[in-house]
Amino acid sequence: MKINPNFTYLGSSAVHSSFRVQLVPNLACFAAAIALSAPHAIAQAPAPREVPAKSVPVPDTVSPQVQKLIAAPLTPTWNVIPATSDDWKAQVNAVYLATMKGLPALRETLHVKVEPMTIDGVKAYSVTPEAIPPENRNRLLVHVHGGCFVSFPGESGTVEAVYMAGFGRFKVISVDYRMPPDHPYPAALDDAMTVWRAATKMAAPRNMAIFGSSAGGNLTLAMVLRARQDKLPLPAAIAPGTPMSDLTGAGDSFQTNAMLDNVLVAYGANCDKRAALYTGGRDLRDPMLSPVYGDMRGFPPAILTTGTRDLLLSNTVRVHRKLRQAGVEAVLQVFEGQSHAQYYRDVGAPETKEAFEEIARFFDRHLGK
Amino acid sequence: MKINPNFTYLGSSAVHSSFRVQLVPNLACFAAAIALSAPHAIAQAPAPREVPAKSVPVPDTVSPQVQKLIAAPLTPTWNVIPATSDDWKAQVNAVYLATMKGLPALRETLHVKVEPMTIDGVKAYSVTPEAIPPENRNRLLVHVHGGCFVSFPGESGTVEAVYMAGFGRFKVISVDYRMPPDHPYPAALDDAMTVWRAATKMAAPRNMAIFGSSAGGNLTLAMVLRARQDKLPLPAAIAPGTPMSDLTGAGDSFQTNAMLDNVLVAYGANCDKRAALYTGGRDLRDPMLSPVYGDMRGFPPAILTTGTRDLLLSNTVRVHRKLRQAGVEAVLQVFEGQSHAQYYRDVGAPETKEAFEEIARFFDRHLGK
Numbered sequence: 070m071k072i073n074p075n076f077t078y079l080g081s082s083a084v085h086s087s088f089r090v091q092l093v094p095n096l097a098c099f100a101a102a103i104a105l106s107a108p109h110a111i112a113q114a115p116a117p118r119e120v121p122a123k124s125v126p127v128p129d130t131v132s133p134q135v136q137k138l139i140a141a142p143l144t145p146t147w148n149v150i151p152a153t154s155d156d157w158k159a160q161v162n163a164v165y166l167a168t169m170k171g172l173p174a175l176r177e178t179l180h181v182k183v184e185p186m187t188i189d190g191v192k193a194y195s196v197t198p199e200a201i202p203p204e205n206r207n208r209l210l211v212h213v214h215g216g217c218f219v220s221f222p223g224e225s226g227t228v229e230a231v232y233m234a235g236f237g238r239f240k241v242i243s244v245d246y247r248m249p250p251d252h253p254y255p256a257a258l259d260d261a262m263t264v265w266r267a268a269t270k271m272a273a274p275r276n277m278a279i280f281g282s283s284a285g286g287n288l289t290l291a292m293v294l295r296a297r298q299d300k301l302p303l304p305a306a307i308a309p310g311t312p313m314s315d316l317t318g319a320g321d322s323f324q325t326n327a328m329l330d331n332v333l334v335a336y337g338a339n340c341d342k343r344a345a346l347y348t349g350g351r352d353l354r355d356p357m358l359s360p361v362y363g364d365m366r367g368f369p370p371a372i373l374t375t376g377t378r379d380l381l382l383s384n385t386v387r388v389h390r391k392l393r394q395a396g397v398e399a400v401l402q403v404f405e406g407q408s409h410a411q412y413y414r415d416v417g418a419p420e421t422k423e424a425f426e427e428i429a430r431f432f433d434r435h436l437g438k
Numbered sequence: 439m440k441i442n443p444n445f446t447y448l449g450s451s452a453v454h455s456s457f458r459v460q461l462v463p464n465l466a467c468f469a470a471a472i473a474l475s476a477p478h479a480i481a482q483a484p485a486p487r488e489v490p491a492k493s494v495p496v497p498d499t500v501s502p503q504v505q506k507l508i509a510a511p512l513t514p515t516w517n518v519i520p521a522t523s524d525d526w527k528a529q530v531n532a533v534y535l536a537t538m539k540g541l542p543a544l545r546e547t548l549h550v551k552v553e554p555m556t557i558d559g560v561k562a563y564s565v566t567p568e569a570i571p572p573e574n575r576n577r578l579l580v581h582v583h584g585g586c587f588v589s590f591p592g593e594s595g596t597v598e599a600v601y602m603a604g605f606g607r608f609k610v611i612s613v614d615y616r617m618p619p620d621h622p623y624p625a626a627l628d629d630a631m632t633v634w635r636a637a638t639k640m641a642a643p644r645n646m647a648i649f650g651s652s653a654g655g656n657l658t659l660a661m662v663l664r665a666r667q668d669k670l671p672l673p674a675a676i677a678p679g680t681p682m683s684d685l686t687g688a689g690d691s692f693q694t695n696a697m698l699d700n701v702l703v704a705y706g707a708n709c710d711k712r713a714a715l716y717t718g719g720r721d722l723r724d725p726m727l728s729p730v731y732g733d734m735r736g737f738p739p740a741i742l743t744t745g746t747r748d749l750l751l752s753n754t755v756r757v758h759r760k761l762r763q764a765g766v767e768a769v770l771q772v773f774e775g776q777s778h779a780q781y782y783r784d785v786g787a788p789e790t791k792e793a794f795e796e797i798a799r800f801f802d803r804h805l806g807k
Contacts, residue, residue, distance in 0.1 A: 401772060
C-alpha cells in the first residue's frame, strides 16, 4: 500500500473478523510540528505543502440533496481490505444486495425497463426508456459500469445506465463484464469489446456513444484505444465520468482531496486494492490500464464529469487537458462539493438531472440520427 | 475576519512593524482528537468533515515550471493585514515595483508593445502584439486586471493583457481602473464601463471580448451585468479567469483548498480584506459585487479557467454551472495542481501557453472578423 508517510488514515469502524484494517500511526501533528520548527530542513527536494488539520463544513452552495451526500460519513469499507477471494466476494455481495434493493424504485422513478441479454456470449442488460423520442430511435449507447473493476456484478451494474436512459431517453446496453478475483485484465475489456463489436451491427457507429464512470470511465477510454488498435469503428462521442485514468497513483487530488472525498476517501485503500486485482502485476503505465498515458489523437468528442472534492478530480482534468492537447473536442463539468461519482447517487438532486441532461445534450449534438 | 474555528492559520514570517498579523491558536490537533473521541456529539447539524493534517508533495503530473510554482512557499503577505490606508498603499507599492521589474522581459519574450492612453478620462493601456494576424485586425479585447480590487495599479496591471496579446495575437485595451483605499465600489466598475462604452465605438462589439482573472474575473462578469442594465452592447465572448464571483465567503473550496493554495492561501485573509475595502459595507449578495448571484441568461459565450488547488475552484465551477443552467455556451478548463491564477505566472510553462491558446481559440470561434 503506497501511503504518504505523513498522512493519517483514520481507519474504519466497520471491522469484520475476516477483514484486515490498515492503520498508519497518527504522525500528522508530529509532522506539522517538524515543518514549523525546521521549514528549510530539506534543501534539494521540492518542499511539500504542510496542510494543518481542518474541520470542513457542509457547504450551502449545493442542493439539500447534495448537502446530504456531502454530510454522509466515509464509506464504511473504504479501508477494509478483504484477505481472501471469498472475503472479497462477500464484500462485493453485500453492496450488490443493497444496490439491488434500490433498483426497482429507481427504474420506476425514471420510467426505464431493464432486461438481461447475452451478446456473443457476454452478459449484458438492455436498458430502455418507456418513451424514446424520435431523434433517439436509431441511436444506441453502450455503458460500462464502475466499481473499481470488482464491484457491481449483474443487474447491480445498471444503475448509471438507468440514469442515462431515464434522463437522456436513450436506449442503452450495459455490459455485465467479467471481473476479479476470478477474471483479471483483460477479461473486462475483452467483454466490453465483444459487446461493442456486436453493437456496431445493431446501430450505425456514428449514432452511438460509450459512457461510464470511475472504472467505467477507464474502460470507456480503453475501449476507444482498443477499437482503434483493432480497427473497429469508433463511437461518435464518449462520456468518461471521473475516470480511473491513472492507476499508477499519480494525480495531485489523490493527496489534496484525501479524507475530503467520502466515497473513495484516499489512494491505496479499498478501491485501489480492487484495481490491483484487475491489473494483476502488469505495467500500470500501459494505456490499456491507465488510459491517461494513451495517444488520444483522433478520439471522438468527449464530455467529462467530476466534483471539486473528487479524489479523481486530477485524473479527470488531466484526461480533459490531454484530449484538448490532442485537438479533440472535449468538455468538462465539475460539480461543487461532490466527491467521487456522486452525480448519480440521488435521483432527486437537481445536480443529478443537470449532469445527465448535459451529457445527453452533448450526445445529441454529436450523434447522428 | 470570518474564520473556521477549527482551522489553523500559520501566519507569516514576513512581518513588518506597521502590519498586524492575525494568528489563531493551533486547535487542529485538539479538534481532531475531539472528532475521534466523540464523532456523534452534534446530533442535528450536518457533520463537518474532519480532515487530518497532511503533507502534500509537489505532483509530478505537471511541467517542471508549474512544479516550481507549486513548490513555492505561501505568499509572504497572505495574512499580513495593513492597519492604515498608508500601510495598504505601501504593501501595494512593494508588489507594484516587483511586478514592474519583470514587465520589460515579459513584453520582449511575447513581442508585445504597451502604451499608456486615456479614454474619456479613464487611464488605460494599449497592449499590442508586434504582428497582428489578418483575422484579428478588426477585433479588440478589453482587459480588467486582478489584484483583489486593490493591487496592480498602473502598468503593473497589464501582465495578463500582455500574455493574451502575446499568445493570442489580439489587440487589447487594459483598464487601469481606480481602486481602494481611495476609490471603493463602484469606481472600478464605472471606469471599466467608461472604457467599454468607448471601445464599442473603436470596434464592432460582435468582434470584441472582455477578459480578466480574479478580481478581473469578477469585473468581467459585472461588466456584462452592467452593460445589460445600461442597455449597452454586450461583447461576443468573455473569459472570466478564476473569478472572485462570490464575496460572501460561500464556496466549498474556500475550505477544502485552504492552506493548499499558496497564492490566496485561505478565505478571510489579505485578499478578502482588500475586497472589503472595495465593497465598503455594501450588501455582498448584490450581483454587481458577487456576480454568481446575477441573472446570467443572455450572457455571451464564456470560457473559465482555474486550477485544482485554486481557493476559487468552487467559485469558478459555480459560475460555469450557473451559465450552463442559463443556457449559455460556457466551457471550463481546470489545470492540474495549480493554485489561484497560476496560469499566468510563468511565461515559459507549457500550461501557460495552453491556457491562453485555448482562450484565444475560443475567442476566434465566437468573435466576428
